[in-house]
Amino acid sequence: xxxxxxxxxxxxxxxxxxxxxxxxxxxxxxxxxxxxxxxxxxxxxxxxxxxxxxxxxxxxxxxxxxxxxxxxxxxxxxxxxxxxxxxxxxxxxxxxxxxxxxxxxxx
Amino acid sequence: xxxxxxxxxxxxxxxxxxxxxxxxxxxxxxxxxxxxxxxxxxxxxxxxxxxxxxxxxxxxxxxxxxxxxxxxxxxxxxxxxxxxxxxxxxxxxxxxxxxxxxxxxxx
DNA sequence: GGAACCCATACCCGGTTGGCTATGGGTTTA
DNA sequence: TAAACCCATAGCCAACCGGGTATGGGTTCC
Numbered sequence: 269x270x271x272x273x274x275x276x277x278x279x280x281x282x283x284x285x286x287x288x289x290x291x292x293x294x295x296x297x298x299x300x301x302x303x304x305x306x307x308x309x310x311x312x313x314x315x316x317x318x319x320x321x322x323x324x325x326x327x328x329x330x331x332x333x334x335x336x337x338x339x340x341x342x343x344x345x346x347x348x349x350x351x352x353x354x355x356x357x358x359x360x361x362x363x364x365x366x367x368x369x370x371x372x373x374x375x
Numbered sequence: 376x377x378x379x380x381x382x383x384x385x386x387x388x389x390x391x392x393x394x395x396x397x398x399x400x401x402x403x404x405x406x407x408x409x410x411x412x413x414x415x416x417x418x419x420x421x422x423x424x425x426x427x428x429x430x431x432x433x434x435x436x437x438x439x440x441x442x443x444x445x446x447x448x449x450x451x452x453x454x455x456x457x458x459x460x461x462x463x464x465x466x467x468x469x470x471x472x473x474x475x476x477x478x479x480x481x482x
Numbered sequence: 483g484g485a486a487c488c489c490a491t492a493c494c495c496g497g498t499t500g501g502c503t504a505t506g507g508g509t510t511t512a
Numbered sequence: 513t514a515a516a517c518c519c520a521t522a523g524c525c526a527a528c529c530g531g532g533t534a535t536g537g538g539t540t541c542c
Contacts, residue, residue, distance in 0.1 A: 282500075312502080333509060
């Protein structure tokens with residue numbers, strides 16, 4: 269029972285990885301080298317994190333000569349938004365049920 | 376640089392833990408024993424996960440005799456919603472910047 | 483009071499993972 | 513062509529984490 273939310277949450281759970289994704293959202297397309305500066309970790313680690321982000325669909329890569337440009341894929345966050353909405357929906361429906369119950373008790 | 380998002384994402388990253396939270400959202404207040412059935416893990420593991428969820432503010436516990444009732448705290452998801460909105464906002468503003476650039480180039 | 487019950491904590495263990503260095507393939511530059 | 517550069521992969525290690533069993537405190541029921 270390992271749905272799509274799994275990879276998304278686990279991928280975003282790591283601070284370093286999430287910071288990389290945030291930078292790509294803020295600054296747009298960037299090379300691995302550019303992302304490595306101020307990442308606080310070595311270049312191979314950055315590459316590995318970008319690989320995980322890519323596998324989760326959160327980023328896209330584009331090769332140009334010896335450079336590799338990465339960019340955020342915001343649409344990949346949709347399942348996350350849906351999930352929170354679903355949770356809020358359950359919450360609300362339970363509240364409605366309670367309201368109905370109270371209404372029936374009132375009669 | 377370990378903000379509130381950290382604990383939230385990491386807490387929701389584990390499938391078992393997320394399933395417990397989902398059940399509490401769907402079914403409302405439940406005891407540890409009730410949650411242990413169909414959790415697929417032992418009672419101590421459920422207790423530990425509930426402890427993590429509690430520390431993240433995602434659940435609340437209430438003691439009644441020898442039972443402990445847990446319930447979901449939907450408000451704790453707010454930072455997550457804010458974060459996604461922020462990411463979408465960055466995305467949008469960069470898009471606006473591009474639009475402005477194209478507009479200026481058009482002149 | 484003793485037994486059964488509910489839950490939390492302590493402790494241990496194996497798998498996962500996030501970091502590193504070393505290295506090599508591919509590309510540009512001198 | 514040689515050298516410098518960009519990036520990905522491989523291999524390694526320490527730390528974290530999610531699972532288990534054992535146990536004990538607190539509560540209800542005979």
